[in-house]
Amino acid sequence: MRKLNAQGYGIAGSGLELDLVYNPQGPSLPPDSEILTKEYKQVLAHYDVFFNRLLTISNMPINRFRHQLERDDLLNGYMDMLRSRFTEKNLSKVMCRTLLSVSWDGHVFDCDFNQMLDLPLGGGKQAIHLSELIDLPLANRPIAVDAHCFGCTAGSGSSCSGALTN
Ligand code: SF4
Incomplete structure (x- = not known):
């Protein structure tokens, strides 16, 4: 992800999108996508990793x-x-x-x-x-x-x- 960020992907204002996909590990529904996005952004920013959207997907x-x-x-x-x-x-x-x-x-x-x-x-x-x-x-x-x-x-x-x- 850092390499993609270095190219501008996931960096605000670059116009280059980098989205992550989340799906639960077991038989449950994904958490609220907005709350999860905020948490992921906060945590990953500590590692200088940035993205645009976190897409939550249910297990079919x-x-x-x-x-x-x-x-x-x-x-x-x-x-x-x-x-x-x-x-x-x-x-x-x-x-x-x-x-x-x-x-x-x-x-x-x-x-x-x-x-x-x-x-x-x-x-x-x-x-x-x-x-x-x-x-x-x-x-x-x-x-x-x-x-x-x-x-x-x-x-x-x-x-x-x-x-x-x-
Ligand atoms: S057909 Fe059923 S499984 Fe396929 S997208 Fe529609 S609701 Fe979902």
């Missing part, structure tokens, strides 16, 4: 993290916690409303989590290729959702650019 209950939860018998508890912390105002900001995810072979998904789960765009039965998108009306399209979506909507919400609401 899929793939490797899900297997870990299952192994430790924590999956049900984690899912219950995500459901109990559901926050309706996150719904208008979840990333699947404005972004798509494209796999290496050109198939399109509602988000990268759905891509990892192989859930076709819009809950369809078949994967849709990028080349077919031109003929598809994407506005107001359905989005494929499942229990893992509580990971995006719990607490302050979560997306590839951090918390959705504070």
